[in-house]
Amino acid sequence: MNATYNFENKIALVTGGSRGIGRGIVKQLSQAGCRVFFTYKNSKTSADELVDECKNYKGDVTAYYCDHSKFDSIDELYDLLQKEGPIDYLINNAGITKDKPLYKLNTEDILSVLQINLVSSIYICKKFIRHLLVTKGSIINISSVAGITGIAGQTNYASSKGGLNAFTKSLSKELGRSGVRVNTIAPGYINTDMTSKFSKEHIKQTCKSISLNRFGEAEEVAKTALFLLSSESAYITGQTIIVDGGLI
Numbered sequence: 001m002n003a004t005y006n007f008e009n010k011i012a013l014v015t016g017g018s019r020g021i022g023r024g025i026v027k028q029l030s031q032a033g034c035r036v037f038f039t040y041k042n043s044k045t046s047a048d049e050l051v052d053e054c055k056n057y058k059g060d061v062t063a064y065y066c067d068h069s070k071f072d073s074i075d076e077l078y079d080l081l082q083k084e085g086p087i088d089y090l091i092n093n094a095g096i097t098k099d100k101p102l103y104k105l106n107t108e109d110i111l112s113v114l115q116i117n118l119v120s121s122i123y124i125c126k127k128f129i130r131h132l133l134v135t136k137g138s139i140i141n142i143s144s145v146a147g148i149t150g151i152a153g154q155t156n157y158a159s160s161k162g163g164l165n166a167f168t169k170s171l172s173k174e175l176g177r178s179g180v181r182v183n184t185i186a187p188g189y190i191n192t193d194m195t196s197k198f199s200k201e202h203i204k205q206t207c208k209s210i211s212l213n214r215f216g217e218a219e220e221v222a223k224t225a226l227f228l229l230s231s232e233s234a235y236i237t238g239q240t241i242i243v244d245g246g247l248i
Contacts, residue, residue, distance in 0.1 A: 005230050007034035008058065011087045012229075014038040015068060015124065016094030018047040020192035021142060024218030025091055025225050026050060026061060032226065033058040037081060039066035039094065068094045068120040069112060078127045086131035089229050092121040093142040095160075097194060102155045110156045117160035122167055129175075136179040138229050141168050142221075143186040145244050161186070165240050172238030181237040183228050188244025190216045211246025 012029050016022040017038025027050070029036045036054075040047040040063055047063040054061040064080060067073040081087065095117045098109040121141055132139065146154050147161025165184050172182040189195055189206060195215060198206070207213050224243050227233055242248065 005032045005226050007032040007226075007229070010034045010089065011085060012036050012089035012091065013081065013087050013128070014091045014093055015066070015120075016040070018043045018050055018063065020194065021187065021190060021218045021221045022091075022093035023050055024222035025093065027054060027057070028219070028222040028226050029089075029229075030054040030057040030059040030061050034089070035059050036061045037064060037084070037087075038062075039064050039068070039077065041065065041067055041094075066094075068116045068124075071123060074120065074123055074127060086134045086137075087128060088132075088135045088137040089140070090125065090128055090132065090137070091140045091142065091225060092124060092164075094120065095142070097154070097157050099153050099157065101153055105156060113156040114160050114163075117157070118163045118167070121164060125171060129180075132175075132180045133178050138180065139168075139171070139182040140225050140228055141165075141182070141184045143168075143184045143240065145186050145188045145242060145248055148186060148240070148242070149248050168240065169238050176237055181228075181233075183233075183237060184240040185221060185224055185228070186240050186242045186244070187221050188216060188242070188247040190218060190221060192218060209247060210244070214245065216243060216245055 012034050014022050014026050017026045018040035026036050026038050036059055051061050051063055064077055066077045096113055098113050141164050143164045144161040146158040147165050150158050168182050168184040221243050
């Protein structure tokens, strides 16, 4: 159980919460007493398993289907959550990769990654901004070190994450005087579905570039998210917090 933070009577929305980093954030928030709604698309089984797992925690957890590539689906999610009361925390975590050299990327490879990773995050913030103005809440956008350093073979992904970093900076300047904080977490290599496809040799070689000589865990990113949502980070906004074990 999380002994540091108390989020009782708070409400959070975590997009893409059924797996990986999103799943870790859902669990940490629920352990801290937060009422959590999270979205899933392809993994209803994983979503149901997460809801069951969190039944032993202090905060209730509910899963909602949402296709983040479609504005209509986001609108439906917003309508469903209207009856639950204004949210305090919005964590934009939903994301995909379609990695290829630029000359091999087709139009769908480019647009789908930008739509889900960047555009949908902007649109969700726009939809829920009135909630956050009421609650004086906080937004976290989950980016990547790829959006800072660039990675060969990930021009579409890196562009989406770099855009998310810039969006965070701009939105924080718009909302700061209203008491709403906006920050980004940029993870490095984390043990998730995205990295599970790496060969053992690739992981070994990659770890040589990481100061801590290992991949991170979703829980470690999630704990950073809880800090940024808590009152202990009350004077932090517009920042990109790198969680990469010393990769860059």
